Amino acid sequence: MNYGIVIKVLGNLLLFEAAALLLPLGVAFYYRENSALAFIYTILLLIILGGMMAKIPHVSKKIRSKEGLVIVASGWVFVSFFGALPFVLDGSIPSIIDAFFETVSGLTTTGATIIDNIEVLPRSILFWRSFTHWLGGMGILVLTLAVLPAIGVGGFQIFKAESPGPVSDKLVPRMRKTATILYTAYVGITLLQIIMLLFGRLSLYEAAIHTFGTVGTGGFSIYNNSIGAYRSSYVVIVISIFMIASGVNFSLYYELYKRNWKEIFKNSELRLYLSIIALSVLLITFNLYGKVYVTFFETFKQALFQTASIITTTGYATTNYEEWTHFSQGVLFFLMFVGGCAGSTGGSIKVIRLLILLKLVIREISKILHPRAVVPVRINGKMISPDVIAGVSSFFFLYLLLLVMGSLLISLEGIGLVSSISSVAATLGNIGPGFDFVGPTQTYSAFSVPSKLLLSLMMLFGRLELYTIFILLMPDFWNERI
Amino acid sequence: MRTIIVGGGKLGYKLAESLSQEDNDVVVIDIDSNTLERIHDNLDVLTIKANGTQLHTLEQLHISSCDLVVAVTGSDETNILVSIIAKKKGCKKVIARIRNPEYANQVEFIRSTMEIDYIVNPELATAKEIAKYLLKSQAVYMEDFAKGKIGMADFRVQNLTGIAGKKIRELGMTEPLLVVAISRNGEVIIPYGDTEILSTDTIHLMGQKESIKEFSKNYDSPISRRNVRKVLILGGGRSTYYLANKLLHNGVDIKIIEQDKERCKYLAENLKGGLVIHGDGTDINLLTSENISDMDALVSLTGFDEENLLISLLAKQCGVDKVVAKVSRSNYIPIIEQLGIDTAVNPILITASDILRFIQGGRVVSISLLLGGKAEVLEIIAHNESKIVGKKLSQLGLPKGIIIGSILHENKVIIPDGDSIIHAGDRVIVFCLQSEVASLEKYFYRAKGGLINELWNSYKGFGKSTSV
Numbered sequence: 001m002n003y004g005i006v007i008k009v010l011g012n013l014l015l016f017e018a019a020a021l022l023l024p025l026g027v028a029f030y031y032r033e034n035s036a037l038a039f040i041y042t043i044l045l046l047i048i049l050g051g052m053m054a055k056i057p058h059v060s061k062k063i064r065s066k067e068g069l070v071i072v073a074s075g076w077v078f079v080s081f082f083g084a085l086p087f088v089l090d091g092s093i094p095s096i097i098d099a100f101f102e103t104v105s106g107l108t109t110t111g112a113t114i115i116d117n118i119e120v121l122p123r124s125i126l127f128w129r130s131f132t133h134w135l136g137g138m139g140i141l142v143l144t145l146a147v148l149p150a151i152g153v154g155g156f157q158i159f160k161a162e163s164p165g166p167v168s169d170k171l172v173p174r175m176r177k178t179a180t181i182l183y184t185a186y187v188g189i190t191l192l193q194i195i196m197l198l199f200g201r202l203s204l205y206e207a208a209i210h211t212f213g214t215v216g217t218g219g220f221s222i223y224n225n226s227i228g229a230y231r232s233s234y235v236v237i238v239i240s241i242f243m244i245a246s247g248v249n250f251s252l253y254y255e256l257y258k259r260n261w262k263e264i265f266k267n268s269e270l271r272l273y274l275s276i277i278a279l280s281v282l283l284i285t286f287n288l289y290g291k292v293y294v295t296f297f298e299t300f301k302q303a304l305f306q307t308a309s310i311i312t313t314t315g316y317a318t319t320n321y322e323e324w325t326h327f328s329q330g331v332l333f334f335l336m337f338v339g340g341c342a343g344s345t346g347g348s349i350k351v352i353r354l355l356i357l358l359k360l361v362i363r364e365i366s367k368i369l370h371p372r373a374v375v376p377v378r379i380n381g382k383m384i385s386p387d388v389i390a391g392v393s394s395f396f397f398l399y400l401l402l403l404v405m406g407s408l409l410i411s412l413e414g415i416g417l418v419s420s421i422s423s424v425a426a427t428l429g430n431i432g433p434g435f436d437f438v439g440p441t442q443t444y445s446a447f448s449v450p451s452k453l454l455l456s457l458m459m460l461f462g463r464l465e466l467y468t469i470f471i472l473l474m475p476d477f478w479n480e481r482i
Numbered sequence: 483m484r485t486i487i488v489g490g491g492k493l494g495y496k497l498a499e500s501l502s503q504e505d506n507d508v509v510v511i512d513i514d515s516n517t518l519e520r521i522h523d524n525l526d527v528l529t530i531k532a533n534g535t536q537l538h539t540l541e542q543l544h545i546s547s548c549d550l551v552v553a554v555t556g557s558d559e560t561n562i563l564v565s566i567i568a569k570k571k572g573c574k575k576v577i578a579r580i581r582n583p584e585y586a587n588q589v590e591f592i593r594s595t596m597e598i599d600y601i602v603n604p605e606l607a608t609a610k611e612i613a614k615y616l617l618k619s620q621a622v623y624m625e626d627f628a629k630g631k632i633g634m635a636d637f638r639v640q641n642l643t644g645i646a647g648k649k650i651r652e653l654g655m656t657e658p659l660l661v662v663a664i665s666r667n668g669e670v671i672i673p674y675g676d677t678e679i680l681s682t683d684t685i686h687l688m689g690q691k692e693s694i695k696e697f698s699k700n701y702d703s704p705i706s707r708r709n710v711r712k713v714l715i716l717g718g719g720r721s722t723y724y725l726a727n728k729l730l731h732n733g734v735d736i737k738i739i740e741q742d743k744e745r746c747k748y749l750a751e752n753l754k755g756g757l758v759i760h761g762d763g764t765d766i767n768l769l770t771s772e773n774i775s776d777m778d779a780l781v782s783l784t785g786f787d788e789e790n791l792l793i794s795l796l797a798k799q800c801g802v803d804k805v806v807a808k809v810s811r812s813n814y815i816p817i818i819e820q821l822g823i824d825t826a827v828n829p830i831l832i833t834a835s836d837i838l839r840f841i842q843g844g845r846v847v848s849i850s851l852l853l854g855g856k857a858e859v860l861e862i863i864a865h866n867e868s869k870i871v872g873k874k875l876s877q878l879g880l881p882k883g884i885i886i887g888s889i890l891h892e893n894k895v896i897i898p899d900g901d902s903i904i905h906a907g908d909r910v911i912v913f914c915l916q917s918e919v920a921s922l923e924k925y926f927y928r929a930k931g932g933l934i935n936e937l938w939n940s941y942k943g944f945g946k947s948t949s950v
Contacts, residue, residue, distance in 0.1 A: 064523075079594065155526065156522075156526065157523075170528050170529065172507060173502070173507040173508050173509055173526070173527050173528040174507060175526050177507075283526075329627070406720060
């Protein structure tokens, strides 16, 4: 293990976080809030620590996949820990465990909160809380890659460990350029949504906060009622559309820019993703029309928003879906396991994996009928290699295993089965709100400390696609003798 | 510069590595996903699993806006086809590898009629390199720069008397020579006055050619200066064919030992002279009965690096004066100097440097890679707008890894010190670690945007060829 380069990259990451904290500091100054001090202390600490780490001499610049995994996994824990400091120092969230939970929830774009009444918190603190969504959405290390001088070959190992999806590919030969392209698309969508929300007569501050929550598919709001605080249908529709847009593979925006229409229309993952959304919206609309909501438009709006919010793993709410029919709740529960597309900011299992698994099942069936048939599993007309298929299948199993084990441990809290399962599903899938005890109007504040830590771990598991964190827990990984 | 490399074998990998280390966008196409995975995990390039001869593949990569296509697949015919398609589709430059000796005399025809810009033949290049070494009378292998006025040579310290244990400043060289680098255990060290030379080191000396010869006289254990008259070649592959032809042409007697009967027949039929022996080259009895100790030189060109290295050691022990081994994988380079073999030629690096030299065109006069690509030596003509002109070297603030080895000013060789000044038009021989190649541009070329910058970008970033 090349510890020198690991520490150096982590040092750069902390320096980068210090730079990111300047933004909420600016907000604190603008609104003349006392929380500015909390940010200043954190920034100073990060600069000293990060500066020292970045100066560590390293023997070689080589980052192999092992180093890449360690950098990404420990990087996320470090950034979460230091990102939690402003909450504690300011006193907004006195407990360090709670603050850690909140920051992990922000960075992993989960949006699960332990704050019962957010409306009383200082604006700059809320800004930082939402800004973590934006930073974590596309991957904070990928962002560091785009901004810092090229780490070169090793950059790809970091990218591979951090970006979601079964296979990560570069768009252009240069890793740094790839990171820049992805972030350009990300920033572009962010700016577009802020402008659209400004048209909806939101203040710049509110527009920015809800945009961070949307494009990062996070779900932190500044109102206890989430988006439900806005009466305007325009805002609801705009946010719905941008949630869906953020669940799309960002490399498709590059194809869009290059006018490769064929690539976009023929993308089977995108087609399945949009089909699932359309079908879910239809089912919920017809199920609820006349029963829960009176007008058709209102029903459609609520169905669209909740569907988009859950499938993209954002977790915003305009309404308490606990009041919906059981069937509609069931549809939402199913969507919790779908997630966005690979290479998007969404979490959960991802559409592409389900698509591969679906095709695998079809293949098995046809193999029963024709035992000697040779049937390749194709996505977008290209054959998927057996390695990838095996990876996807074991990912799926591991996901379910974590869900079951996690729910078992959470059920020690003495909350109902639905609450236990949905709390783990909502954190592992980076969604945020679940059902019942952790429903859209509830928070995670009542959980005990061990449960909060477990759920934080689940969020990291989900965001970094299980294996990255899992490997770190394996003794073999650290055993240099082999 | 946008480059597409078709074929991810040893040469493809080496080229991708050299090109991607600088400001080039490199795409590697291969049909084997394992090959691609290795490239993909180690280099910052884009890999595509496809057939490079397919128009569709090349068009998807926007071949018309490409600057360079290098076709280095295993098949000559595929390479030619890829090159033709690429050229017809508007790629600026295409390079193909053609290695079949039966095509060798029609290469010029192929090149001109099919509009391929450059054709490389690794075996031929290797043979040329070996012949150059064998036919030169000096005992040390010397690399020529500045039209042969300046040379660079490697000396193994254990062969020199009275150097090991000394510090650089204590050498007290009478001749104007510069120790540009020391290789120690496969690593390159840039020496200072205080650097101590160990007996296991190899030192790289640069200076006027005559001075280097003087130096070898003063320090070296007695060098035999007899000319090479009898050469034994092991292995009967393509490079053997080329080398045998070259040596025969120069009146050298050759013996070839080859295991395959058919191949022996082929060689005997096609070579105009020389003795072809059917047998196992690793058989010591055969070697002794063929008078190995009587040979002036032994060249081991079998398909196995390990075999080549071991036979060379054996030959050295039998008292053969010059021993050359072919080593295709760069993995062994760090240990070769410790083995005590005079010269190891690496066809991959030789070919890579050929290609890079071609890409760079006239900008860099000569380029040579050392130690498997860890360092390179470039000959650059100083431009009057570049940063290095008109200032004392000590004021330039050159990075540690860049050393100005010699300057050819108005036909005079200058071994520079801190007070030397480079004038426009001088030929500057620069020794540069691979890690610093990127910063060379900053010092040696104009730093301007637009078209000129593009040109510089297309120049810089190549490198690698080690010959010996």
